[in-house]
Amino acid sequence: CRYWDVVWNFPGSGHPRGMIDMLDSTDFRVVSASEEQVELSFRSTYDPSRLNSVRLTVDKRLVMLRGSSGFYCYAVLEHAGSWPALNITEARLAFKLNTARFTYMAVSDEIQRYMPRAADRDAPRGMPLAYKEAVLLLNPAEPQFKGEVDDKYQYSLDNKDNAVHGWIAGAPGPAVGFWVVTPSNEFKTGGPLKRELTSHVGPTSLTMFMGTHYVGNDIVAKIKEGEHWKKVMGPVFIYLNSNPERGNFHTLWEDAKAQAEAEASKWPYTFPESPDFHKAGQRGSVTGRLLVRDRFVSGKDMPARRAYVGLAAPGQPGSWAIESKGYQFWTRASATCGSFAIGNVRAGVYNLYAWVPGTLGDYMHTAAVTVDAGGAVALGDLVFEPPRSGPTLWEIGVPDRSAAEFFVPEPNPKYVNKLFLSKDKYRQYGLWDRYAELYPAGDPVFTVGESHYSKDWFFAHVT
Template sequence: MAMADNRQRYMPLPDDRLSGRGQALAYPEAVLLVNPVEPDLKGEVDDKYQYSCDNKDSQVHGWICTTDQPAVGFWMVTPSNEFRSGGPVKQNLTSHVGPTTLAVFLSAHYTGEDLVPKFSAGEAWKKVFGPVFIYLNCTMDGDEPLSLWEDAKQQMIIEVQSWPYTFPASDDFPKSNQRGNVNGRLLVNDRYVSDDNIPANGAYIGLAPPGNVGSWQRECKDYQFWTKTDINGYFLINDIRPGDYNLYAWVPGFIGDYQYSAAITITPGSEIEVGDLVYEPPRNGPTLWEIGIPDRFAAEFYVPDPNPKYINKVYVNHPDRFRQYGLWERYAELYPNEDLVYTVGTSDYKKDWKIDTNKYQGTTWQIRFKLDNVDQGSSYKLRVAIASATFSELQVRINDPKANPLFSSGLIGRDNSIARHGIHGLYWLYNVDVLGKLLVQGDNTIFLTQPRSSSPF
């Protein structure tokens, strides 16, 4: 199975998941291989969620069969994400034991009910899913089997460049000359970082149905068109289906979401230039401290080593090591007596801020920091961006762990990202007003409590 240059493996067989060969783990999709047909796989975990992928990165995946010669490749190519729900960072399944190859258009995985389409009585709706491209190839004399993966990547590029396809006869699938284009430039205005506007390098920018700021990540009934800005913030979105849209964006390194103030209407053949767009991240003053990177992913934080009994060899010493099974169990081992305490200026979020929660009981993390001066009459702002939540609640207290919460999110999240080995689900951003009278000159502590404990996830 191959789905990326660094995500490839010789896969277990369906029989390896049967009783006697496989041992069920915390949920049916995860199986420990105790007596596999291929002895080298003994002791590994097989779990289809370990091969999930963001829409933006899931354009080709598939299988190579070396049982017969020449070796044969079977590949699923998705040339466009316009018909996929949830935007570029929505995660979906790709391949898993079977051998199973998937082209997922619509799924509640890593999001929950928000991405289940809901229809009112009598509501008319239609949508074109696909086309997708199934590609078969085989080796020539002397070729290595993995050359088929390289060939499949090249074919994927050809299919992406061929989009939108010309062969669909349906009037509901507009050809390229029946679509429109949008171009412009995105800049960031953060007066506490630079006096000048900053080019939004590598920002995700796209058109999605009209809605509120950030609503695109919960949109699941229509079409979305996304791209990334270049180093100078310029972008071009091609081949947009006719319709009414909002323009949305988010910039790695800057918290929050951008939404263009005006609606955009695409008509056949339209060329729309929006010029320089300026995103002003939420600001109330200079940053006193920051933990992590505001990029919607939690990958920069500490990811513990997996239990040696539950290893997938693909993810040993791998950037996606968070996809190892059972990491949620490690928190109680790392913190047997007390929860996490993070001291600003001393702690290192790459080592000292964990990504998973305790099991079966609520947790309270502490952020300790010093203030040289406090303006008792002013209000400070605590911004908390959450990459994933599952039946969770965030409570915030300042300097008194037994006080009534200064803020509570209420029950949020059904994305199950932890159980599905994901580093993110839906993005949540909370802005908490902290009155200066709650702070003191010198040592202060913020208490972050997740009080719910219905399951280990």
């Protein structure tokens, strides 16, 4: 089955954790129907007579194109200027697949495996751990999973890495793949480092357009009374492929990755009928070069090599990480000269933000950037001066917004996911408990010049 839903509330609702609305439609319309394309609209709108009616007009679209092995989904969410306030915690598109057929999950080249069944998580087969999403499999239907922890958060990805994920159905019958393809992250919240759910036991596959995971309430979209707000979520592509050679799952995965690249190359799509989805002619571009000026490192301005450079709603340095109402557009600067080009930007007013791997601090261009339809904004050379009061005396780790270089302990053997025994160990359940076990006398002491962060600095802050 397929469904959209939102988690929302309003000031004084008495539901601090939010209410779930399945966005059931009340109006159906055939938007277009030809030999080349069919687009359907499923619409609902706010009913002021119902206290718990979600304060949005929601237009869910489904598109099928001739010769395409799949279908496209997108939605337009709108809050009218005359409506009362609401907060949106989560907006997603979910797919629940055939439990008996889809048993193999893939979310990246490294994260792929056969998965337990949803029923294995229920008592007495499974036992909940510190939070309900993490379950120890005591007596699963397939003994190969016995003693493992199943936890959907172990399969999360950063937005920048989440291009395609899904499931493969094996025997009986030919191998069939079901894939969620995200051709652009412009409609997702929190920027390229925002981590979100992908696929997990169910079998379930998600597109998380908005969500508070790993951030908290700071990223909730708070829409004020009297505020007009509209956002297009998607389209995402649901791709189906097959292979008559049973068990050849690698071929299906490689084909799904190739399809994801093909979809990204076609962005922005030309086919959506909603006028709220901006086509290429309604978009513009921003170019420039980012330099780093740090007199304690070099007497000359240095290229901001491989910097992350993006456009997001006007705010403060770093505010893009908790921005959820608007669109974001990101790229990587050149590895040689620091030049950057951000294309296919929706017309609007933005701030330009950046950070440079290996350099402390957040950059924000002092002036707002206005992008017009068909326009090309050339910003020229921009200079980022990292915050510092003097030369670096010592540092622990690398300022690259990753904890990959720090010490990650071995998991408790009672609570393992076998997939992460030799890679991505930080994904294992319960590593926070290992901290107290490793340092029973108190927090470790890092001695400059003697200690090394790869073995003497725990990868996470725990209390």
